[in-house]
Amino acid sequence: MSIVLGPFQYGKAETRLVRIRRDTPRHGITDLNVSIALQGDFAAAYLEGDQRTVLPTDTQKNTAYVWAKKMDPDPIEAYGLSLARHFVDDVEPVSGARIEIQRYDWTRVPVDGSDHDHTFVRSGQEVRTAAVTVEPSAFHVVQGFTDLIVLKSTGSHFKDFLVDGYTTLQPTDDRIMATSLTARWRLTDPAADVDWNAMYAGVKTVMLETYATLDSYALQQTLWHMARAAMEAYPAIAEMRLEAPNKHHFLVDFSRFDESNENEVFHADDRPYGLIHASAVRDDAAPAGAAWSAYTGLV
Amino acid sequence: MSIVLGPFQYGKAETRLVRIRRDTPRHGITDLNVSIALQGDFAAAYLEGDQRTVLPTDTQKNTAYVWAKKMDPDPIEAYGLSLARHFVDDVEPVSGARIEIQRYDWTRVPVDGSDHDHTFVRSGQEVRTAAVTVEPSAFHVVQGFTDLIVLKSTGSHFKDFLVDGYTTLQPTDDRIMATSLTARWRLTDPAADVDWNAMYAGVKTVMLETYATLDSYALQQTLWHMARAAMEAYPAIAEMRLEAPNKHHFLVDFSRFDESNENEVFHADDRPYGLIHASAVRDDAAPAGAAWSAYTGLV
Amino acid sequence: MSIVLGPFQYGKAETRLVRIRRDTPRHGITDLNVSIALQGDFAAAYLEGDQRTVLPTDTQKNTAYVWAKKMDPDPIEAYGLSLARHFVDDVEPVSGARIEIQRYDWTRVPVDGSDHDHTFVRSGQEVRTAAVTVEPSAFHVVQGFTDLIVLKSTGSHFKDFLVDGYTTLQPTDDRIMATSLTARWRLTDPAADVDWNAMYAGVKTVMLETYATLDSYALQQTLWHMARAAMEAYPAIAEMRLEAPNKHHFLVDFSRFDESNENEVFHADDRPYGLIHASAVRDDAAPAGAAWSAYTGLV
Amino acid sequence: MSIVLGPFQYGKAETRLVRIRRDTPRHGITDLNVSIALQGDFAAAYLEGDQRTVLPTDTQKNTAYVWAKKMDPDPIEAYGLSLARHFVDDVEPVSGARIEIQRYDWTRVPVDGSDHDHTFVRSGQEVRTAAVTVEPSAFHVVQGFTDLIVLKSTGSHFKDFLVDGYTTLQPTDDRIMATSLTARWRLTDPAADVDWNAMYAGVKTVMLETYATLDSYALQQTLWHMARAAMEAYPAIAEMRLEAPNKHHFLVDFSRFDESNENEVFHADDRPYGLIHASAVRDDAAPAGAAWSAYTGLV
Known part of the structure; x- marks a missing residue:
């Protein structure tokens, strides 16, 4: 009988990311709270404090920001899938990734009967969520x-x-x-x-x-x-x-x-x-x- | 030099009151958080624990509920004024009253393009507030x-x-x-x-x-x-x-x-x-x- | 291919229960937040709205209160086990129960160097938790x-x-x-x-x-x-x-x-x-x- | 009858500042939430958007950090007074300052019966507060x-x-x-x-x-x-x-x-x-x- 390492994962939670689309004077906004969890070959970090296979959570945060420039983060499900696949495909020790996103909606402020180009008010009551899971054998999107x-x-x-x-x-x-x-x-x-x-x-x-x-x-x-x-x-x-x-x-x-x-x-x-x-x-x-x-x- | 009683007030805070108007099949809803503070001749309660001039906060809560039946609590400013005046006019030791109200808005759920008669979803982001103060010499409404x-x-x-x-x-x-x-x-x-x-x-x-x-x-x-x-x-x-x-x-x-x-x-x-x-x-x-x-x- | 009912459970969450032990002038206090979930033969309630096997969550709340009198709710794990077993053993449609408890600690107020008999201050930072699960074949206590x-x-x-x-x-x-x-x-x-x-x-x-x-x-x-x-x-x-x-x-x-x-x-x-x-x-x-x-x- | 500028103030709120004292292996910790408000000659900023007398709130934040190095921020009242006086004395347009501080207490973790040198657990339930106000004619400390x-x-x-x-x-x-x-x-x-x-x-x-x-x-x-x-x-x-x-x-x-x-x-x-x-x-x-x-x- 011995005590062994059980399931584990780690990542960066609650990166508050706002993406403005400003190709034209009529701006767009996507306002997100992004959490990233990685699974993979990290046992040595737990058992011995060896970080050689550990991508720092700070790097994961940076990646979330850059990814929101590389692609439009709306819809959040496609953004989450692309970000998850990056970690699984491009970072060698990573075998699985889960991206959880909260999205806060904004509507345009009406001015003299027209929606304003670059002024927004937080709207609605519900928070839209997505949880994307990429596993070796399948991938899942949980919308909600x-x-x-x-x-x-x-x-x-x-x-x-x-x-x-x-x-x-x-x-x-x-x-x-x-x-x-x-x-x-x-x-x-x-x-x-x-x-x-x-x-x-x-x-x-x-x-x-x-x-x-x-x-x-x-x-x-x-x-x-x-x-x-x-x-x-x-x-x-x-x-x-x-x-x-x-x-x-x-x-x-x-x-x-x-x-x-x-x-x-x-x-x-x-x-x-x-x-x-x-x-x-x-x-x-x-x-x-x-x-x-x-x-x-x-x- | 001596230590004397300074300003005081007491009341019931955050009574969560929902009023349904149902005179017709098309219901209405007013959803409030009501706080009541009374000023007046309550020094004996502080100094000696003598409650003879103290209207219990439980009674204040009951009154807020009954008042929401006696009159429509929408608009909240008129409801607050009436409630404040009741305490000042009808309860002898009370010389001033302050009613603070938060109002949560609801909109009707659309069904097949029409707004539903009795189903609502919490809307908007801001919380509407009112603070009504009735003093002996003036009364104030702070809307916000x-x-x-x-x-x-x-x-x-x-x-x-x-x-x-x-x-x-x-x-x-x-x-x-x-x-x-x-x-x-x-x-x-x-x-x-x-x-x-x-x-x-x-x-x-x-x-x-x-x-x-x-x-x-x-x-x-x-x-x-x-x-x-x-x-x-x-x-x-x-x-x-x-x-x-x-x-x-x-x-x-x-x-x-x-x-x-x-x-x-x-x-x-x-x-x-x-x-x-x-x-x-x-x-x-x-x-x-x-x-x-x-x-x-x-x- | 058809859509079928998946896993379900229901219960009463976050009953805030305070138990005072006052057999002697030196009182004791146990301060709990109790949540109860039942599993069992409730499919008809979901599919057809038929409540005949459904013990109301209001009754579950009442039971939690009475149980805190029948037995000392400290330790919370034993209280949770007894309460869970009551639902499984005594309420016919119930096949499994889960009791989740948060416990808030209090310490006695010191007065002139001695701990007071019946005055307490909320202490500590962590919240103690217990989750008791009674299944047909096993029972589990998760302390934490x-x-x-x-x-x-x-x-x-x-x-x-x-x-x-x-x-x-x-x-x-x-x-x-x-x-x-x-x-x-x-x-x-x-x-x-x-x-x-x-x-x-x-x-x-x-x-x-x-x-x-x-x-x-x-x-x-x-x-x-x-x-x-x-x-x-x-x-x-x-x-x-x-x-x-x-x-x-x-x-x-x-x-x-x-x-x-x-x-x-x-x-x-x-x-x-x-x-x-x-x-x-x-x-x-x-x-x-x-x-x-x-x-x-x-x- | 005209509409005029009423009372105003501005500042940086809720700077979360942790100060470690590490002159010896037995470290000390002071954990603060610092808010700064300035009064003074800032009317042009409100009326015309002219910032020439406005010390940015970002600078105020920097100053709070540096002040926690210049002096021990414990006790918080002396730290708040010194910081407030800096703004009033050293920043020309500032005539008054208010510093509000929340302090979170920590206790040492006991290890084998002794308190550890550099490991702490958040303690207690209450949050200690101080509000320091420096006016031209007086200064006040509100402890609480x-x-x-x-x-x-x-x-x-x-x-x-x-x-x-x-x-x-x-x-x-x-x-x-x-x-x-x-x-x-x-x-x-x-x-x-x-x-x-x-x-x-x-x-x-x-x-x-x-x-x-x-x-x-x-x-x-x-x-x-x-x-x-x-x-x-x-x-x-x-x-x-x-x-x-x-x-x-x-x-x-x-x-x-x-x-x-x-x-x-x-x-x-x-x-x-x-x-x-x-x-x-x-x-x-x-x-x-x-x-x-x-x-x-x-x-």
Whole structure:
């Protein structure tokens, strides 16, 4: 019996990179948080402190910056793939790479009814994410988002649940259902011509429409149908995973006051919250490999 | 020489209140974070622990909820004024009240090209704020926002500055200028018919247009002109205060690589940051009283 | 080819539970953040919104509170195991449970040289964590901590690393090495008489001593030796995983001023940071099962 | 009637500065977050974008670093005073300066029973703060701390309070009282020989002892007595201000379960919270000037 080195990886996390496109007076902006993790022949660095095969994380950061000049980092999925392949193909001890990216969206400031050429305001609520994994035998793109905060003020039931000796919750046919949605969807060995920005917008649209229109009997049910609808619309998606806190809105009890409260005034509570995990997968999906192995807590 | 009780106030902070309007199938939502501070005859509570004049903060919270039913809490300024006046007028030991409100905006989810009746997504980046102060002799409304993140990719200079023995910064005629803007503007004894939502939208528009179109020689100059333009457009505003971190975007040095970087690839730094305070005031403005005395760190 | 339901779980996250022991005037306090995830026969809730097998997350919360009365929640590992087994054993549709706990430590306030009976101050920097997983065939306890912030002002080298066309970092034989350490160690089917609090204190001591005394040639090497030393001291530990951001401290360049800087004045940077993952495992360790499958982002 | 420039200031916020003392093998560490604000003749920068009197914030940052070499930045109050005076005395357009500092404490790692020479762990919970203000006619030091989290499990009442139509709270003679205390105390024109570190430790000790031993009838009362006791012990303190959220711990209702709950199991709630402001002042205190005018949200 002995103690041996287990799985390891290292890299540079959270490089905050802003790329301006200024070929014309109408500038463009891509605003990213890039994290890089490398796998490979680095055991000697752990066991003996020998760095001869270790590409410094500082170099990885430099490379991320230069790569954002060599190519347009929009879409982030293509940028991430190119950057990951560089490390695997060009740096000898590297056998695998994972690039995790957060993208913050900006919109143009309107001036006298027209969008301004070079002035932007941070927009939207959700953060778009990508996690690209290049392995020796396959590569994966996990597209997704975090922090999409949605709320339905009706159209949500919760009833007929299991009751035990610790149950005090009352069933309801009309409640607020709100969440801050994290969604991620996997494509393994995707074709070179995937339109990543169109897929992102389309998946989000389908998910929001399903969320809005489905009569909900549980957040579990809502999540499953959102995932299924998105995958039906986008056959290239092999698998989708959703994580959703049930952001509880409690009806404030007005019974001791001279007022009624017909699902009108709520307390939005912070903690605790229900936390629901759901996933959908094609029954013929390629293996996921390390696609879901998070490096940072970011994506 | 003796030690005496100095200024004091107390209240309930950060009541997270969501109000749904559901008179028709097309629901409305107002999502607030409400903080209440009371001034008055509470010295005995501090000196001797005597609570006879102390309205519990729990009661204040209840009142905020009930008030959101008695009246529509949109606009937040009118709701805050009514709530503050209740405490001052109806609770005997209370001589002054301050209500600080954060408002989170939501937009309707589009479904098949139409906005949905009861499904919403959190929108925008800035948080709208209001601070209402009712004093015995005057009342003040400070309208504003925090966290409006804006960026110009050109049209910003910084040069001809003071140089001393610790100066290493190089002058520039083309840099990114970005900030997360906090703005607050004061109206003292405002008329009853102020259209608060229109004023809020209008001030934000004027400020963004000024930010976009002014050729900037300093963030200081930009802030001053934003404030002046807003106050010229809205004569009821007595005073405006701005606080803006200079969110530095550093051009990444590519000189050691085989690449150029013509203001294209930047590192968005976290800390330190320049922090600029600016204000504009009408020379005949009514006294500010306690209008600017923050209760929470929120507004 | 069809889309099918993938892995799922649900539960109540972040129940903030404080337990006071007050059998004598000398009170005790245990301050916890408890998250519960259940696995089992819940497919109908996802597919059809049928809740008949779903124990509401509200009930799970109630149970966590009652369990903290039925038994002392200190040590947290025993409390977590008992709570998990209750769900698996007593709630028919439940086949597996995971309990994740954060524990915040308090120390007694000293008064006239003695520790006070019932007044406490939050202490320490790290947050102790436990993740208990009960599966049909095994159970696992992952003990650990997050946010242990440590720094060595010398005794750390970084040199002889791989150089490519994007490398600008200079080697060094004397740098600050600092991190905010996350450590987790797994015991599978642990004996009933494990002294969890003693193990926690002991592992932390061994790790800190190794961190202090090892001449470091890389954070990778330091982490591996910390893990190995802890596992040598505690044979019951099957596996240990470490995650450590390299919190960079950059020597400030004084060359343009009339001052020297001999490793004395540093800029503590926020982002980016190196992020190192390391692990050690016994070569005869029992399978990990779902021990490492995080439910919340907490532990 | 015209719009004129109101009060302004600018500077560099949150420079994260770490100073190592390494004259002997037993190193010392001082870990700071330094913010600098300057007042003076900068109107042209606001009005016209003219920077000729503006010392760049980048230069201010450089100066903070160099000053930490010129002198030991411990105690932070003396360092802040020296740095502020440099700007006022040596930079011609500057007429006033404010330095706000957060200090993070570290303790030595014990190894084999002895404290290690150069290895440290971040300690304690509270953050020590200082705000130094140099004005033309006076200078002020505001010493203090934030985030000192304390809890009493008994010895706290709340009863006999004002009741109105919105009151539902029940009086109690035994509750948990907990807060995250912010305290600041002002010295105007302090003597050169103040022992700042001893004063800091002493004030904290007196405040904690008062918190522990006073039978509490309100957080208001507790805060006042803490402030008064500290000022009685330290006659140089002119004024003290406290801000304390009442971190509510709600007894969990076990009445529907087969368990009792005799002040043993609590829910620690996040929001809303009571928020109490208290202050004590000597009746012959020198005027406070700008001592309390915060620049950042930090101190």
